[in-house]
Structures are given as C-alpha cells and as structure tokens.
Amino acid sequence: MTTAPAAPLVTMFLAQTRSELLMRWRVPAFSVTNLVLPIVFFTFFGLPVAHLVRGGVSIGAYLLASFGAYAVGNVMVYGFGIGVANERGMKIDRLMRASPLPPMVFMLAKVVTALVFAVVALVLLIAFGIVVGGIHQTPGVWATIITRLLAGSLPFIALGFAIGYWSGPHAAPALANLIYLPLSFASGLFVPLNQLPAFIQNLAPYLPSYHYAQLAWSALGAGREPLGVSLLWLAGYTALFLTLAVRSYRREERAKFA
Amino acid sequence: MAAVVELRGARKRFGAVEAVKGVDLAIGTGELVALLGPNGAGKTTSISLMLGLRRPTAGEARLFGLDPEDRRARSRCGVMLQESGTTGVLTVREIVDLFRAYYPSPLPAGRAIELAGLEAKTRARIGSLSGGERQRLYFALAVCGDPEALFLDEPTVGMDVEARRGVLESIRALSASGKTIVLTTHYLEEADQLAHRIVVIDHGVVIADATPHEIKSRIPSKRVNFSVETAVGEATFSGLPVRNLEVADHRVRLLSNEPETVLRALFERGVVLHDLEVTGADLEEAFLSMTRRA
Numbered sequence: 382m383t384t385a386p387a388a389p390l391v392t393m394f395l396a397q398t399r400s401e402l403l404m405r406w407r408v409p410a411f412s413v414t415n416l417v418l419p420i421v422f423f424t425f426f427g428l429p430v431a432h433l434v435r436g437g438v439s440i441g442a443y444l445l446a447s448f449g450a451y452a453v454g455n456v457m458v459y460g461f462g463i464g465v466a467n468e469r470g471m472k473i474d475r476l477m478r479a480s481p482l483p484p485m486v487f488m489l490a491k492v493v494t495a496l497v498f499a500v501v502a503l504v505l506l507i508a509f510g511i512v513v514g515g516i517h518q519t520p521g522v523w524a525t526i527i528t529r530l531l532a533g534s535l536p537f538i539a540l541g542f543a544i545g546y547w548s549g550p551h552a553a554p555a556l557a558n559l560i561y562l563p564l565s566f567a568s569g570l571f572v573p574l575n576q577l578p579a580f581i582q583n584l585a586p587y588l589p590s591y592h593y594a595q596l597a598w599s600a601l602g603a604g605r606e607p608l609g610v611s612l613l614w615l616a617g618y619t620a621l622f623l624t625l626a627v628r629s630y631r632r633e634e635r636a637k638f639a
Numbered sequence: 640m641a642a643v644v645e646l647r648g649a650r651k652r653f654g655a656v657e658a659v660k661g662v663d664l665a666i667g668t669g670e671l672v673a674l675l676g677p678n679g680a681g682k683t684t685s686i687s688l689m690l691g692l693r694r695p696t697a698g699e700a701r702l703f704g705l706d707p708e709d710r711r712a713r714s715r716c717g718v719m720l721q722e723s724g725t726t727g728v729l730t731v732r733e734i735v736d737l738f739r740a741y742y743p744s745p746l747p748a749g750r751a752i753e754l755a756g757l758e759a760k761t762r763a764r765i766g767s768l769s770g771g772e773r774q775r776l777y778f779a780l781a782v783c784g785d786p787e788a789l790f791l792d793e794p795t796v797g798m799d800v801e802a803r804r805g806v807l808e809s810i811r812a813l814s815a816s817g818k819t820i821v822l823t824t825h826y827l828e829e830a831d832q833l834a835h836r837i838v839v840i841d842h843g844v845v846i847a848d849a850t851p852h853e854i855k856s857r858i859p860s861k862r863v864n865f866s867v868e869t870a871v872g873e874a875t876f877s878g879l880p881v882r883n884l885e886v887a888d889h890r891v892r893l894l895s896n897e898p899e900t901v902l903r904a905l906f907e908r909g910v911v912l913h914d915l916e917v918t919g920a921d922l923e924e925a926f927l928s929m930t931r932r933a
Contacts, residue, residue, distance in 0.1 A: 480738065
C-alpha cells in the first residue's frame with residue numbers, strides 16, 4: 382500500500398479557514414468590533430443626516446460608503462494586527478511551523494477569513510442603512526461598492542501584518558487604534574471632509590483611507606479623483622506597508638527560527 | 640535505508656552561547672530514543688535542529704533523508720514542543736480535526752483523543768483546560784496524523800501521576816506498533832522505563848549513547864553522605880565503586896551505584912560512621928560526574 386506523501390492543500394486550506402472563522406467569531410474583541418462597531422458609528426454619525434441630498438448625492442448612501450470603507454479596513458487592520466501579534470505572543474507560530482501546513486496556506490486562510498468577515502460587515506451595515514435609514518440605491522451600486530472595497534483592501538491587510546509583526550500582543554490593540562482611528566477620521570470617513578478643519582482637508586489626499594474610500598464614493602458619483610489615481614495611491618501604500626511587514630517578519634524569523 | 644533522523648556534526652550557536660557543539664546522531668525506523676540531560680543541556684535545540692525549527696550553524700540535519708523543512712518530511716512527523724501555545728477558543732475536538740487535516744492518512748479523531756486520555760474533555764474549549772490537560776492535548780495533536788515518527792519534547796511535564804502513566808502507556812503502545820519515537824526528558828527514570836536507547840546530552844555534546852541498562856550502570860544513582868569517627872583519607876575508598884568523593888574534616892560525601900557494596904566494604908575496613916544518609920542522586924550532579932570522566 383502506498384500512501385500520499387502529504388495531505389491535499391485544498392483539504393488543509395478548508396480546515397484552516399473553518400478554524401480561523403470559528404476563532405474570529407468566538408472572540409468578541411474581533412466579532413463585535415468588526416461587525417457591530419461600524420453600525421454603531423453609522424447610527425451616531427450617519428442616521429441623523431441620512432435623508433439629506435447634496436449635489437444629487439444621497440448623504441445617507443455617501444456615509445454608508447464611508448463607514449463601509451472604515452469597516453473593511455477595520456477588519457483587516459485589527460484582524461491581522463492583533464491576531465498575528467496574539468499568535469506570536471502565545472507561540473502558536475512554533476507549533477504551526479513544525480506542522481506540515483505550508484505557511485502560504487496558513488496566510489491564505491487568514492486572508493479569506495478576513496474577506497468573509499469584511500463581506501458580512503458590509504452586508505450588515507448596508508442592510509441596516511436600507512432598513513433603518515431608508516437609504517436606497519440600485520443593487521448594482523451596492524454590489525459595486527462591496528466589490529471595490531474588498532478588492533482595494535490590500536494595503537490594510539499589509540498594514541495589519543506590519544502591526545502584527547512589529548508589535549507585541551499587548552501593544553498591538555493600542556497601536557492599531559492609534560493608527561487606524563485617526564487615519565479614518567482624517568480621511569473623512571466619519572464626517573465628510575468639507576465639514577472638517579482646513580488642515581485636515583489638506584492632509585487627507587495623502588492618506589490611504591482617503592483614496593480607499595474614493596473607490597466607494599465614486600460608485601455613487603461622488604468621487605474626487607479618477608479611479609486610476611486612487612488605485613495608484615493604494616498600490617503605493619501597499620508596497621510601503623508590505624515592506625514594513627516583511628522587514629518585521631524577517632527580524633522575527635531570524636530571532637525565532639534561524 | 641535512510642535513517643529517520645540524522646544529525647551530522649550539528650552545531651548551533653545563539654550569540655555567544657553554543658547550545659549544541661557538534662552532535663552526530665542517527666535514529667533508525669522503529670527506535671524509541673530518549674534524549675536525556677539536565678535543563679539547558681541542548682536537548683530542545685537538538686530536537687529543533689532535527690525538525691528544521693532551527694538551522695544548524697554548522698553541520699547538517701536530515702529528516703527521512705530530506706531537508707527537515709520539506710513538507711514531505713514534515714507530513715511523516717508528529718510533534719509536541721515545549722513553549723508552544725495554541726488558541727483557547729476552539730474545542731479539543733475542533734483542533735484535533737484541524738491537525739488531522741494536515742496529514743495524508745490521519746487517525747480517527749476519537750482515537751487520538753483516547754490515546755491522550757482526553758475523552759472527557761472532547762467538547763471543552765482549550766482555554767478551559769488545566770496545564771496537564773493542555774499538555775495531553777499537545778500529545779493528541781502530535782499523534783492525530785498517524786505519523787511514522789513522533790518528536791516529543793518533555794512530553795510529561797506538568798502532568799499528574801495518573802496522566803503521566805497514561806501518556807507513557809500510549810507512547811509504549813505507539814512504539815510497539817512500529818513508530819519511531821524521539822523524546823526528551825530530564826528524568827532518568829522516565830527514559831529508563833520507556834526507551835530502547837538513551838542518548839545523554841550535556842553542555843551541547845553527546846556524552847553517552849547506549850541502552851538504558853548500560854547508561855544506568857554508568858550514572859551513579861545514589862548520593863551517600865556520612866560522618867566518620869576518626870579522620871579517613873581517600874585511600875580508604877580505593878577500589879570501591881564511588882565517584883565525586885569529597886572528604887572534608889569528618890564529613891564524607893560521595894556518589895555511587897552500589898551504596899550497599901561501598902558501605903559493607905567500609906565496615907570491613909573498620910570505618911565507624913554515623914549520620915548516614917543515602918538518597919537518590921541529583922541527576923545534574925550525576926551527569927557532571929559523567930562529563931568529568933568522559
């Protein structure tokens with residue numbers, strides 16, 4: 382009898398993704414922060430002005446798109462940042478390293494899990510906006526917003542990894558908040574930019590979240606720059622964050638496994 | 640036929656400290672080998688080299704004739720490490736199922752859980768397990784893939800007497816079914832009960848590699864302390880099976896495998912002694928005596 386030399390990658394990937402989903406779902410620090418917080422923020426900042434229309438654009442839909450961008454970035458930065466830092470703190474990496482699971486499959490399962498959570502966060506948020514806020518757009522517009530926000534989330538995955546490998550389990554939550562909340566605010570995700578102080582309006586066009594939200598805003602006809610420009614900025618930030626992540630990862634690799 | 644594990648002139652340096660100083664070791668199919676040594680002797684580093692968790696500074700490590708990081712080699716190994724953790728929010732059954740998915744032909748989950756003696760905790764969240772139960776869970780994760788080789792770093796640390804007996808029993812059964820098993824321990828007793836072969840490591844070098852019987856005869860297992868009425872010299876002990884003899888004033892301290900023989904001889908030689916103590920020798924001390932002679 383001959384046995385296969387190794388387990389099929391698909392089997393490993395499915396089992397790993399299932400476990401990652403369970404783990405994230407069962408930790409309120411992730412599930413509540415990822416799924417509920419955007420709705421709470423939208424209730425405070427969006428609902429009171431949801432009925433307004435400016436320049437032919439529904440303010441409700443605009444803010445749903447903003448908080449959608451916030452929500453997906455949140456899933457990525459927190460999930461990878463705090464998740465990776467925690468796993469390093471608990472030394473899960475040592476056991477995984479000795480197992481036959483290839484690191485790429487491990488990473489891929491994490492990315493897919495984060496995307497699933499991002500979809501759920503967006504669908505819950507938009508459903509909330511439709512049902513409670515009475516906000517209406519064609520299904521095509523919502524689908525475009527969801528697709529673009531998922532596809533454009535790469536810089537935030539990279540930022541999450543950078544935080545996760547750079548900081549420890551105790552510092553990561555604080556660091557993620559310190560970076561991500563001001564970034565979102567200054568990019569006009571909580572309050573539209575034209576209502577923010579001038580220096581923030583001048584700063585915003587240099588921030589990743591600003592260009593990321595353009596992907597969603599432009600689906601409503603409220604974009605401030607061509608899609609190509611947004612994508613270029615996002616690609617640049619992905620490269621920057623990925624470089625930081627890889628540097629921290631290599632430093633760790635040398636210390637633990639060299 | 641390639642050895643399951645092979646270290647050839649393996650060295651590992653961490654900054655100023657050389658944890659492994661040139662180890663040559665080949666472990667064949669079906670062997671049950673205990674790496675025995677005091678804490679900090681280089682056992683864990685040796686296992687890390689075998690598994691590709693660390694790269695040798697010099698020399699070479701092979702696993703099933705392959706680079707230890709090769710997935711085909713890792714798919715044939717089950718591993719239980721010290722200083723590794725896992726998530727607390729999955730249940731025992733869930734994580735065993737996860738690890739089973741990493742292997743081409745795993746055991747049924749129930750069987751792995753049974754080998755670790757965790758049947759009563761199948762549905763418990765990992766976070767709710769005691770230290771000893773968690774250790775047994777790691778054992779379940781090591782065996783669940785039904786791998787050909789098992790690497791167990793201090794497998795019974797933190798277990799109570801009963802759990803320890805159960806896990807040692809499982810290790811024996813797995814060995815009897817043909818698995819190759821490499822374990823580390825700092826208990827001579829544990830190594831003696833289990834292993835076919837004991838490799839004694841101290842200060843990063845192999846100082847003995849033999850059957851438990853041979854090792855035991857070489858490691859002085861008892862410490863003998865007593866006072867003497869009239870001062871004696873080292874000559875009094877000539878020809879007796881003693882090690883690490885210290886004679887200071889009227890106090891005598893020594894290590895021996897045969898304290899009865901030593902004492903009988905001393906009585907015959909007319910030595911009057913009191914405050915006699917015979918205790919199990921501290922393993923660390925015993926190793927030191929071996930290193931000194933080697």
